[in-house]
Amino acid sequence: MTNLLPIREAQERILAVINARGSEPCKVELAIHRVLAEDIISPLALPPFNNSSMDGYAIRSDEVSNASPSTPVTLPVSLDIPAGFAQQGVLAKETAARILTGAPVPDGADAVIPIEATDQFKNPQTAPMQGSVGFFKPAKAGDNIRLAGEDVQLGQVVLEKGRHLLPQDIGLLISLGIREVQVTQKARVALFSSGDELLLPGQPMSPGMIYDANTYVLSGLLEDAGAEVIHLGIALDNPESVKNTLDQVLQNPPDLIVGSAGVSVGAFDYVREVIEANGSLSFWRVNMRPGKPVAFGNYKSIPFVGLPGNPVSAYIGARVFVLPIIRKLHGLPPFTQHVIQAVLDEPLHSPDGRESYFRGVIRKEEGVYHARLTGHQGSGNLFSLVQANALLIVPAGVNHVGAGETISAWSLDPELT
């Protein structure tokens, strides 16, 4: 095979024409798994005020320095500070303030002694406050006090542009009183399949026809990556149908059009004809298996990726070429697959040295990953992809990897550990 384009070069050529989307405001509660389009600077300190980390009594540490179980120090209780208490006040000298976890430490106090180290331990915090409290042990200045700003300081950058927001990030933003953040707009991807042999779900099966699986495999991958999918349906093997299918996007142009060619390379010629008449298209033969033929271009200035029609080739092509586009549209750094190193149970052969993605099953034994192939590796055989939990990768230029050798694998299973 001559003139096969290396995968990395094909990826780079595609990404060279893709720009990150613009930003839009998003309510913080709805921003989970969105990508920040701004640095977040804290408008508050966290905690906002010195507060107690225990239920107990705020005191001046020098007033209880001699406390012990046999010689408790007893102080009158002059304040009761529940959580949410607004008026801090000053702790009168030689008194204690009953205080709950999270409540503001009064000025003057420099430590909190937990209720377990007092004679009030049996007295629930919700019971009426007693007139005095006996302390069984001393405290150092600062004990059981969380200082204002110890977690986050006013003006600090807490989350950076490009951050993929996780549940804990949403919690932090809420803690800071932030209501709305700028996030990258969701990538909008229009999907179609082409081929006279394709049936939509719900149409009756008939001889020579197959149900179109690619639309659903690809839309699942794209939606998992945070993209919004526009379904264009099935283009038949004639130029009018292809053009009508594609022209659905013109009302609200997406960031990307992704097609898969039914199962027919021949059918793809109609897509080529229509796209070349309305944009441009390059067919590449990429140095990979499966998924060698990849088309890239634009339709009326909208980027277009044409994937092979075989479902497994389309799936792998989408992982290799389309998901990196989604990341770039979302303003995320280049893709890192979850790569596992696994020891082969059986040899892998890649006779022509293309970078090859085999469907495999990985399992962990005594801390080491082992890999075997799933069944029939034909690229039309979706079931062997369903049975796989990983893609086993033979690098370009390698013809053979023996049993017992270690290879890299992409995990396909979010639960693979």
Next chain:
Amino acid sequence: MTNLLPIREAQERILAVINARGSEPCKVELAIHRVLAEDIISPLALPPFNNSSMDGYAIRSDEVSNASPSTPVTLPVSLDIPAGFAQQGVLAKETAARILTGAPVPDGADAVIPIEATDQFKNPQTAPMQGSVGFFKPAKAGDNIRLAGEDVQLGQVVLEKGRHLLPQDIGLLISLGIREVQVTQKARVALFSSGDELLLPGQPMSPGMIYDANTYVLSGLLEDAGAEVIHLGIALDNPESVKNTLDQVLQNPPDLIVGSAGVSVGAFDYVREVIEANGSLSFWRVNMRPGKPVAFGNYKSIPFVGLPGNPVSAYIGARVFVLPIIRKLHGLPPFTQHVIQAVLDEPLHSPDGRESYFRGVIRKEEGVYHARLTGHQGSGNLFSLVQANALLIVPAGVNHVGAGETISAWSLDPELT
């Protein structure tokens, strides 16, 4: 510390009273990331018919056995079989059928010769069919034919009950013409926070108050696990408010109620009082850090988990105790976190030997994971969780793990590779 319950025992006690939810029908297109509640038996063979894996010509292999570039075998073209062709017909002897990838192989033919190995290679498949074709090489019986049923056989179990459905599974179900599957109902979880000091997003900040982060941290974790979250809001530190908050669930009882205690253990007493009067509640001291105090019981027969109020404790408590409940409700097997083995940059100390979860950052260097701590490990400090990409785990009974030693870690970052 005496009488600390081992984590595994607390988990087992909780899971002992949780049952998988019932099933419901779901359209296949909407079933992604749902859990199958039935075995799927294939109603079709895949491929449904013998078909060509190449664009080319279907022939009888014994009729072209002498073909070579210098002595091509020429046959008249008697059939043209595009994709989606319904009438297979029989290939007349000593003729060839033009055939596209995926199109049904006619009876009589036993191999397909790709167009590249014929004198029609320059002739696009979409051009008018020529009267005859010259073959430059022979074929073996079966070449370039995908046999009916080679991927999936009629009646075969293709997906098993308990399967978490991925994009490729949806594609397979669509391929099989299946329109609807039984899936486990989504877990319904009611969430509340408690504490007089808590503010809702949008309320003005005032002295002594903090915004309630836990609701959003927990709802993010739960929704990522596929649960439906019902927000009960904030219960104030009085029995009426707690009861009113909880009674919101009675119209449509959820599978689980999860509370977090504002930041006050004292405040929790009101929750205890209300739940004990309307169900039962056990307080456990679990052998873990952070998150030692965990409450478990039921409110009017609905299972209840009470998490600590500190956001980091609540987060870790939810991962350890609540997410396994969601998995069981969904009919999934016990939880496996994504565990990474990492070499410590710095020592970890767990003076009282509790199973400890430290917030850390993991990085890969030359194929080996290394771990360091994020900043301040106080359990109120959400920012150090935000900065972490992993929880570094010191097992129960271990007081010290030295720099250079290997520990287990849970990945918190879906992109950690």
